Amino acid sequence: MKISLTKGASEGPTKLNAFDNALLEADIGNVNLIPVSSMLPADVEVVDMPDLQPGEMTNCVLSHQYSDNPGDEITAVIAYATTSEMGCVVETKGINRPVEELKKEARFMAEYMLEKRNLEMIDYQCITQTHTVVDKASVVAALVYHDPKRH
Numbered sequence: 001m002k003i004s005l006t007k008g009a010s011e012g013p014t015k016l017n018a019f020d021n022a023l024l025e026a027d028i029g030n031v032n033l034i035p036v037s038s039m040l041p042a043d044v045e046v047v048d049m050p051d052l053q054p055g056e057m058t059n060c061v062l063s064h065q066y067s068d069n070p071g072d073e074i075t076a077v078i079a080y081a082t083t084s085e086m087g088c089v090v091e092t093k094g095i096n097r098p099v100e101e102l103k104k105e106a107r108f109m110a111e112y113m114l115e116k117r118n119l120e121m122i123d124y125q126c127i128t129q130t131h132t133v134v135d136k137a138s139v140v141a142a143l144v145y146h147d148p149k150r151h
Helices: 015-025 099-116
Strands: 002-011 032-035 039-041 057-067 073-082 086-095 123-132 137-145
Touching (some): 002 073, 015 057, 073 099, 123 137
Parallel strands (some): 032 057, 073 137
Antiparallel strands (some): 002 137
């Protein structure tokens, strides 16, 4: 299975527009996002984000945060961990929370998920998207699952 990590941040005149603009910046704004739970097969391959077709049904784990309070620092985090048997994806977010704290929280959640399954971590990757709100803003971070027939 192929996956990609992506992120975006943007302002907009409304909450929906800010979210849509952040999705566009992350190259996932023209597809239909299908939220899925957080498990990966053992043979996952991380690839650059391919061109997705408008309207394409796209599975993902999505973290997003919105604020309309000028000066707020908003952050979205996506991380994944792999083992020889499988992997997991975690997401977290925050408003005015230190990025390092959110990254530690994501790592803790991934380690805990693997520990509960008696699995040993081989690889761990984390991405963050942070933005300081001017008016109305949204941030997104996503792990996108690619359809093997198209990508």
